[in-house]
Amino acid sequence: MNDVLDTAWVLVALPLAGALLLLTWGKESDRFGHWIGTAASAASFVWGAVLFVALAGRDADDRSVTTTLFTWFDVGRVRVDMALTYDQLSALFVLLITGVGTLIHVYSIGYMADDPRRRRFFAFLNLFVAAMLTLVLAADYLVLFLGWEGVGLASYLLIGFWQHKPSAAAAAQKAFVMNRVGDLGMVIAIALMLAHLGTTDIARVATGVPALSDGVVTGLGLLLLLGACGKSAQVPLQAWLLDAMEGPTPVSALIHAATMVTAGVYLIVRSAAIYDASEAARLAVVAVGLVTLLAGAAIGCAKDDIKKALAGSTMSQIGYMTLAAGLGPAGYAFAIFHLVTHGFFKANMFLGAGSVMHGTGDDVDMRHYGALRTAMPVTFFTFAAGYLAIIGFPGLSGFWSKDKIIETAFGFNVWVGLGTLLGAGVTAFYMTRLMAMTFLGRKRWREGVHPHESPAVMTVPLVVLAALSVLGGVMLLGHWITDWLAPVVGEAHHEELPVPAIVLTLSVLVVVAAGVALAWATYGRREVAADAPTDREVGWWTRAARHELYGNAVNDALVVRPTGQLVRGVTAFDKHVVAGAVSGLAGLFRDASQGLGRLQTGFVRSYALVLFGGAAALAAALLAVTIA
């Protein structure tokens, strides 16, 4: 127990303590509460870095440390320990979550400076970080589920942070409910594990998988995928992500980069043993990833709201990760690699978008921007770094990570590979469009809006994240990331590629260049209208993408309305049949008692008459019997 790696619980405890402190301390902490929150997150990051160094100092096959803090519960055959596993995979996640999380904390100090509830905001941010750390450190699916739900709660609180806006409150509920649908899959999967393996310990589940029948393993894989779809906003549970933009922008950055949406990818990679054993479940993961990456990209192309365009982009990029995770041992490491680099550049761009909104009076419509390059130089340059990283500009982090996924996808299947290639082109298109509409071109600023650069407390995190976006690719040097993760996710065996890797890389670059050129020709060179063309003026494809490919309409038609009908039916049944029977019976007795009660006149003489009449009748009856 004297090992430093046994102290992984400190990572969770610090932000959790921060959250509790901020939530319970009174108003006097309003002045410095945000510093407490930031310090808690930063301390967790420092501790994570210390543990990372300690872990890296160990032998490659000795890098997984499981610490049991206490027994959570012990019922019959089931025993669940509150245990944390600190290994290569969780170590990377810890650094990403606390590192990017801390930068977002710092940024929020400036962004939320004028909000009267800033202290509470930081408490929720800390809670979010703590829940996500629990999720990635858990050594047991039930403990993981605890973090999973904690993330759901924190996202609900943060998306609906501006609860005075009905749209924000509705968006928070939507996120919460759609996540519950995914959680259902998780719960059933955990129940299946208990039923068939008698344990929810991740390591023991992994060793128990070979003993299970194919059907159960595939079922587990699909159920966990459902859970992952909910958290990671994958089709068909993607609709909450775009609405979640109602939250303050740092929240979007946190949800999209460091926490929440990465949880689904983490779950799939962590459950590698299950997916390795089931071809069908892996295929489902690939299908979900491919569909989502194209759907997200399509949505990103049509949105004029800068945050929603970025949200579509997140969907698409998470689709890449899910797809890579579905490719088996060849893809797990690249899924995580892309997750980390995406964490850098997406946090960078979301915070950049927040900075733009900060400078333009909380306007999110890109048609009202234009030429912000000169007004907000730092935001522009940092955003440009993120932009180049996401489209895969050679040498930047996104280039390495996405290229590897596309390469692996081609090794799996040519059509899947072509899908990812197309996705890369569309990514280049919508990101260039976003860039051109926001920072380049002519001024389309609304009257009275004077864009200005954000304060240093906001730009410094941007600069750090921009540097990480540019340099994130170093993790691939000498195959470091694949070697590092190999003990957790299995050794990658190289698939035979249909064409040499260099040809693939070049074709990716050509497709990306084509996307950039097309977007530049449409939005860069030509003047962008300050008012969006109406739905009638655009093609059906734009209309569909604007309406998020009718995801909400599908949900409404398939789930919301039938459920509403069902509820109305059940309510009517309850009211007329169940309650009717009860109150009908009560009414019967009430009427009967009122009728009988009328006999009680209160007149003594009438009682006496009844008495005598009764006695006479009795005597007559006796007489009749005696005579007979």
Place this chain on the structure above:
Amino acid sequence: MTEYLGLSMLLFTIGAAGVLVRRNAIVVFMCVELMLNAANLALVSFSRRHGELDGQLAAFFVMVVAAAEVVVGLAIIVSIYRTRRSTSVDDASLLKA
């Protein structure tokens, strides 16, 4: 023998009719006494007829109970009269549904 029973029936009928038709509580009360005494007369008659003492014994019980009943009943009537200024049994008809 028949005469005694006839008188008993007559007294009982008068008493029962009085209970049913009279409103004054005192009179109703006296009619109840009349019915009790008619019953007593019948008991004593049958006792004599069968040559056994059971009937006379029962008659004494009835007298004792009637004496006690008179005490309680008159007290109630006096109490009602004090609060309501009336001895009509129809006025005391609050105990109804």
